[in-house]
Amino acid sequence: MVGSKLTYEECRRQRLEENKKKLEELNLTKLAQALKTPTPKKSPAKRRVLKSPKSLEPVRRSSRCADKPAPNYKEDLLGPLMTIGRRSYQRRDILNRVYASHEERIYAIERAKKIQSNLDSQFPSFIKPMLQSHVTGGFWLGLPNHFCKKHLPHYDEMIALVDEEGNESQTKYLAEKAGLSGGWRGFSIDHGLVDGDAVVFHLVTPTTFEVLKK
Numbered sequence: 476m477v478g479s480k481l482t483y484e485e486c487r488r489q490r491l492e493e494n495k496k497k498l499e500e501l502n503l504t505k506l507a508q509a510l511k512t513p514t515p516k517k518s519p520a521k522r523r524v525l526k527s528p529k530s531l532e533p534v535r536r537s538s539r540c541a542d543k544p545a546p547n548y549k550e551d552l553l554g555p556l557m558t559i560g561r562r563s564y565q566r567r568d569i570l571n572r573v574y575a576s577h578e579e580r581i582y583a584i585e586r587a588k589k590i591q592s593n594l595d596s597q598f599p600s601f602i603k604p605m606l607q608s609h610v611t612g613g614f615w616l617g618l619p620n621h622f623c624k625k626h627l628p629h630y631d632e633m634i635a636l637v638d639e640e641g642n643e644s645q646t647k648y649l650a651e652k653a654g655l656s657g658g659w660r661g662f663s664i665d666h667g668l669v670d671g672d673a674v675v676f677h678l679v680t681p682t683t684f685e686v687l688k689k
Contacts, residue, residue, distance in 0.1 A: 575671020580604060587673035590687050598679050599626050605663075605672040614660035618676075623653040626678055635683045636662050648682075662686075 575583075587602045594600055601622050603609075609616050618627070627634075627648065634648040634655065644665075646658030668674065668688070677685040 573670065574607065575669075579671045580673075583671055583673035587675050587688075590675050591677075594675070594677050598677055600675060600677040603674050603676060605668050605670055605674060607670045610663045610668045610670060610672075614663060615654060615656065616659045616663075617652070617654040620653050623650070626681075628681065632682055636686050637679075637683060638666060638686055639688075 584602060584604060591600055591602060599622065601619050603616070603618070608614075628650060630650050632648050632650070633645050636644045636646055636658075638644075644658060644662045646655045646662065648654075649656055666686075666688070672688055675687040677687065679685050
């Protein structure tokens with residue numbers, strides 16, 4: 476019995492050693508150990524690719540203006556706006572507005588009334604005190620509604636303004652709005668009208684005003 480047991484143990488040990496050698500040859504032991512204790516894989520960091528700035532290429536221009544200097548859009552916004560007649564109008568004039576005092580307005584109206592009193596009464600007239608909206612910015616001149624309904628055309632028409640020297644300027648009369656639009660801007664700038672002036676409009680023909688200011 477003892478001899479048989481030893482023989483069995485020796486055989487079992489021999490088989491274990493043989494199996495161990497086979498495992499070592501196949502490297503299965505290390506693989507099994509690696510499976511038991513897995514290590515987290517580190518993903519390689521992605522390389523950031525810096526985009527190179529695009530080269531600044533000149534703007535394509537029409538062949539018609541290729542030989543002309545490129546436009547400059549950084550011009551001073553307060554530069555000259557327009558030139559009419561003897562005077563040059565600039566946007567900075569709007570920023571430097573000077574408002575007439577109440578006393579100055581009253582004085583101008585009194586002088587206008589004296590001028591109006593010496594006019595031929597057979598032709599209708601009215602006095603129009605000037606405001607900033609009439610002589611700067613919008614340049615819209617609203618006329619008295621009652622005067623327009625009674626004496627002026629009931630449709631849009633060109634109306635002439637004749638100054639004290641006999642110079643004539645054409646303006647656009649808008650019947651529905653009862654006022655002067657196109658042309659009035661040039662007239663007011665050219666004649667130096669400012670806030671506080673009082674102007675006499677003397678209708679000498681159905682479409683002609685004699686404009687007086689002294």
